[in-house]
Amino acid sequence: MPESSQKSWSGRALIVGAGGIGEVLASQLADRCPHLTVTLCRRKPKDASDWPLDLENSESLSWLTQTLSNDHSPLRLVFNATGRLHGPSLQPEKRLQHVQPDALIESFKINAAAPLLLAKAIEPSLRRDQPFHYASLSARVGSIGDNRSGGWYAYRAAKAAQNMMLRTLSVEWARRFPEATVTLLHPGTTDTALSKPFQSFVPAEKLFSPKRAAGHLLDVLLQQTPAQSGAFLAWDGQSIPW
Numbered sequence: 671m672p673e674s675s676q677k678s679w680s681g682r683a684l685i686v687g688a689g690g691i692g693e694v695l696a697s698q699l700a701d702r703c704p705h706l707t708v709t710l711c712r713r714k715p716k717d718a719s720d721w722p723l724d725l726e727n728s729e730s731l732s733w734l735t736q737t738l739s740n741d742h743s744p745l746r747l748v749f750n751a752t753g754r755l756h757g758p759s760l761q762p763e764k765r766l767q768h769v770q771p772d773a774l775i776e777s778f779k780i781n782a783a784a785p786l787l788l789a790k791a792i793e794p795s796l797r798r799d800q801p802f803h804y805a806s807l808s809a810r811v812g813s814i815g816d817n818r819s820g821g822w823y824a825y826r827a828a829k830a831a832q833n834m835m836l837r838t839l840s841v842e843w844a845r846r847f848p849e850a851t852v853t854l855l856h857p858g859t860t861d862t863a864l865s866k867p868f869q870s871f872v873p874a875e876k877l878f879s880p881k882r883a884a885g886h887l888l889d890v891l892l893q894q895t896p897a898q899s900g901a902f903l904a905w906d907g908q909s910i911p912w
């Protein structure tokens with residue numbers, strides 16, 4: 671899409687998840703598209719303009735559906751930038767004996783189910799003739815075909831499941847919302863809380879700042895058209911094997 675037409679975009683955009691990448695994505699999108707109202711959705715709002723949203727809470731998702739139904743701005747873009755690799759009850763497994771049932775469920779809840787449930791929550795606000803982007807951060811390690819190093823069972827499998835769910839969504843929306851484009855994106859290894867414990871394995875030149883990652887992601891996303899809906903793309907626009 672030419673830069674001039676992005677500048678004229680108007681309506682509402684939601685960036686969901688105000689982590690290392692999400693927060694910068696919101697500010698860069700607002701700079702690129704000055705007529706777009708960019709709203710950051712996070713579990714604990716910091717500014718009055720933020721919307722409260724917890725993707726693992728069904729009441730919070732219903733609140734989003736209701737809020738959008740009262741919104742006069744057409745919905746132009748929703749970008750899921752949430753995700754979890756580690757936490758108090760979640761550690762990427764090095765081998766099979768580290769796999770824990772609760773950790774598998776936690777990872778699937780946020781990394782696989784949440785992006786699809788977010789799409790379900792915003793769908794009532796879509797219109798058949800309305801150009802719309804739905805993007806979600808996946809990860810190259812969710813590629814089944816590209817898995818050569820093993821480990822990280824829960825995170826890999828949850829991202830692979832997200833890929834299948836959003837690919838399936840792209841097929842449904844192509845029929846019902848032909849102007850919608852669904853895109854799965856790998857940001858490249860980026861210096862955020864999520865990657866912090868694993869950065870010693872990454873050469874310095876391959877570790878992106880959130881600013882650089884967000885810039886690449888928007889470059890790639892805003893080039894996508896409905897005819898390309900359902901793609902799984904890296905930060906440089908290259909297709910990643912499923």
Ligand SMILES: NC(=O)c1ccc[n+]([C@@H]2O[C@H](COP(=O)([O-])OP(=O)(O)OC[C@H]3O[C@@H](n4cnc5c(N)ncnc54)[C@H](OP(=O)(O)O)[C@@H]3O)[C@@H](O)[C@H]2O)c1
Nearest residue numbers: 688689690691724725726752753807809859860862864865
């Ligand atoms: N960083 C990398 O190297 C890298 C590489 C490949 C893919 N990715 C993917 O990129 C995405 C963003 O990662 P990041 O690096 O920006 O990580 P991050 O800084 O840890 O951000 C993740 C964000 O997700 C939010 N979140 C978690 N659960 C949520 C929920 N239930 N509802 C709403 N928000 C929730 C967190 O919010 P709280 O602050 O409230 O916890 C946090 O702000 C993830 O999907 C990740 O898998 C990252």
